Amino acid sequence: MLTRRSALSVPFAMPALHRAAAAPGDAGDFPSRPVRVILPYAAGGQADTIARVMQPRMSEALGQPVVIENRTGAGGSIGGGIVAASPPDGYTLLFDAASFLIVPLAVRGLPFDYETAFAPVGLVAEQPYVLAVSPSMGVSDLAGFLAAARAGSEPIAYGTPGIGSIGHLAGALLATRAGIQLEHVAYRGGADVSRDMAAGTLRMGILSYNSIGPLVQDGRARALGVTSGIRRGDRRIPTIAENGFPGFEVTSWTGVFARAGTPPAILHKLAAACNHATADATVRERLIAIGSEATEAQPEAFAARLVTEREVVKGIVREARIVFQ
Template sequence: MFTRRAVLAASLLSAPALAQGRVIRLIVPFAAGGAADSAARTIAPRMGERLGQTIVVENRTGASGSVGGGAVAQAAPDGQTLLWDASSHLVNPALLKGLPFDYATAFTPISLVTTFPQVLAVKAESPVRDLAGFIALAKAQPGTLNIGTQGNATAGHLAVVQLQRLAGITLQHVPYRGGADAARDLAGGNLDAAFITALSAGPVVAAGRARFLAVAAEQRVTVQPEVPTFAEAGLPGLTISEWAALFGPAKLPLATAETLHAALAASLAEPEVQARLAQLAAVPVGSRPADFARFVQEGRQSMATLVREADIRID
């Protein structure tokens, strides 16, 4: 994806649409320390160097990311206030009522930055050793196995919905306020399983307090190469990731969006950045604004359908 030609093109682009020497506020609508926040803090300094500006990461949490989103929706479209959002950006319109802004019109998509594939893990005491065994146990005990996720309407929750549909099983969903909390209860044996990011599950698996069964990605993840994909484990069609993406306010000039994307793409091409993202179990993407705009539009429609058909609720 990051060819020499692409990197060269990015390096040749200056930032005429951005005021040199000013501070860019990068709003992350989630708590510090999570996968999306860590990726933002890895990439933002590199982008700032290329833009000739300082990028300050600001965590504005609350209401499934809509508090931070609202701050950017009200900002001027000058490229000085940006949003680093996650997959909830596509789900929120179908779940949250009475928002002071419209997700469909309040933002300018700039780039899908990284993806964070979801992984299915079970507690250490579980008799399950592979995905087939987990499905068999769930069928033998319908509705009794509890499975934790990062929260309602998150990528993990949507993955649980898809797992139940594809495997013909019924699980008891237990939403948390983040993947780290779900991982903690998985390690303590309070959960039978969890569907969270590899970053959240990794430490408890490494400590021998949980086991990976499968990753919901098209390819195995670098940080856990021994974990099979769902397709390899016998259940094709389950690919879902959390992600981090860059947005600007509505009516952001195309030149500004392209300048920001160029700085982002060049930053993602750096070996040091890629190494750090690999540690976060993140897959770099760096899609162009037009491609990402299509991704957002199509994803919003598909998520609205899934939320309706699965009767997903925010609380």
């Protein structure tokens, strides 16, 4: 069983947000033209929303426009491939989520290696996923949901932002530990999951609070638990861990990457721009409103964390017996 210490949100010491890491070397006149940010997910999702909240302040710090492009498909690897094929100059960035670690396991025949193609710029936010159900299920808490799942003869379909997403892993892990049958349904983004839940064609979803929150607030969905080890975002929503599954933790994050080989001085200048954005009180308040918490971008700390979390992800895939087609 995975313990909280080995879970996806591995804690590490971080200085206060207002202190940017010292940048080694000289970034020269970078940037001297607009910086392109590739979002490998659909508009309206968690990573997309975070990027757009940060965009004005990043532009302010860099003195150049930050241009966001949504390039979806293949579990996020379409967008990843664009950055992997770009020059290592810091002008094309990948704004990705924790599924960055899962895509190499889920998508076959990738033309690049996720582990070596990118240079971490920094972690900018952390957020849990939310297990939510339609009121038509007639359950009000996780215990009630599990009882209904065990009593049914057919698997319960749950929607997530895609194959290999944090929601996918969380659902598979819960099914294994709870001894219930769940059927994963992959969507192109969390907004699409919430749309079908609102329409009544999907009874369960595991997705970001940014996507499901509006439905929860107006009573069209019920939030039964968050996937993080501690309560994050809306503190009224209990964790899955505290509902009989100690050690359960599958937490998402949002981070920024450049092409491998980008000079360290440029990576640190980009990290400083991220920190300028997340240190802004308005930005932090908007992140909290969508269930995210700002962190400080540090290239070296983020790189070390990725090494640890790759092994954690592999452990979850093994335990949950996930087979990617």
